[in-house]
Amino acid sequence: MPVALDSLIPFVLASALLLVIPGPTIVMVVSQAIAHGRRVALASVLGVGLGDLVAASLSLTGVGTLLAASATGFAILKTLGAAYLVFIGVKMWRAPLPTFEAVDAAPLAGTGRKVFRDSFLVTVFNPKGIVFFMAFVPQFITPAHAFAPQAAMLVATFVLLGIVNAYCYMRVADRARLAIRRPRVLRTTTRVGAGLLMTAGVAALFARRAA
Numbered sequence: 001m002p003v004a005l006d007s008l009i010p011f012v013l014a015s016a017l018l019l020v021i022p023g024p025t026i027v028m029v030v031s032q033a034i035a036h037g038r039r040v041a042l043a044s045v046l047g048v049g050l051g052d053l054v055a056a057s058l059s060l061t062g063v064g065t066l067l068a069a070s071a072t073g074f075a076i077l078k079t080l081g082a083a084y085l086v087f088i089g090v091k092m093w094r095a096p097l098p099t100f101e102a103v104d105a106a107p108l109a110g111t112g113r114k115v116f117r118d119s120f121l122v123t124v125f126n127p128k129g130i131v132f133f134m135a136f137v138p139q140f141i142t143p144a145h146a147f148a149p150q151a152a153m154l155v156a157t158f159v160l161l162g163i164v165n166a167y168c169y170m171r172v173a174d175r176a177r178l179a180i181r182r183p184r185v186l187r188t189t190t191r192v193g194a195g196l197l198m199t200a201g202v203a204a205l206f207a208r209r210a211a
Contacts, residue, residue, distance in 0.1 A: 002149035004142060008157070011140040015158050018136075019165040024085055024200040025051070025123050029166045031092060031193025032115050033173035041170045043112040044119040049163040051123025056155040059133035080125050085201030088118050092194035133158075 003011070025048045033041035137158070141150050 002145070002153045003140065007140045007142060008153075011154055012157060012161065014136075015161050016165075019162055024126065024197065025119065026166060026169050027193060027196045027200060028088065028119055028122055029170050030173040031190065031197060032119075033170045034177045034193055035092060035095075035190045036111060036115070037177065038170065038174040040111050040115055041174065042167075043116040045163060045166040045170055047116040047119030048123050048166045049159055051120045052162045053155070053159045054120075054124050055126070055130045056133045056137070056158060059130045060137065060151050060155065082201040084118075084121055084125055086198050087201075088122065089194045089197030089199075089201065092197065093191055 029041060029044045029048060032044045133155075137151060137154050140154055141147060
């Protein structure tokens with residue numbers, strides 16, 4: 001095993017505690033589950049997983065160091081991510097609500113691909129996430145052993161935990177959606193999710209650069 005159990009177990013526990021706190025990506029997963037149902041929201045879960053994988057890989061190949069050291073690089077990526085969050089929130093707010101009959105029968109053509117793309121981009125364009133990986137993962141690396149196998153195992157573990165966490169949030173949101181089929185309630189909950197996405201985007205603009 002590349003990572004010793006005395007390092008892997010604390011890593012899993014710490015990651016689980018960090019992941020359970022909802023951030024912009026979880027807000028997006030929950031919002032998609034409420035607006036479109038479980039099958040479409042599953043694409044959002046997969047997009048989050050791939051986004052975490054790319055962000056973690058970039059951070060461990062030096063991008064995290066660049067973002068932590070460069071105010072310009074951090075500001076550019078932060079602004080792109082924040083703008084994209086606001087853009088997705090506005091789209092969700094303005095989009096007409098699909099009928100339950102249509103959603104239950106089959107997702108709208110291309111909806112899954114768009115949701116996957118949006119979730120992936122929101123996750124990748126989160127500079128705090130990349131810097132977090134750069135600061136967090138090395139804490140569980142044993143210097144006496146090869147870096148690459150340890151980093152690969154820790155990243156894979158974190159991504160898997162992230163997918164499971166997003167999936168659990170998605171299932172809870174989907175059950176809530178099925179319990180409230182009144183269009184007025186669905187519209188309100190969808191717009192609350194859209195508002196949270198826009199708020200997260202604005203808040204991201206004020207994220208402080210890591211020291």
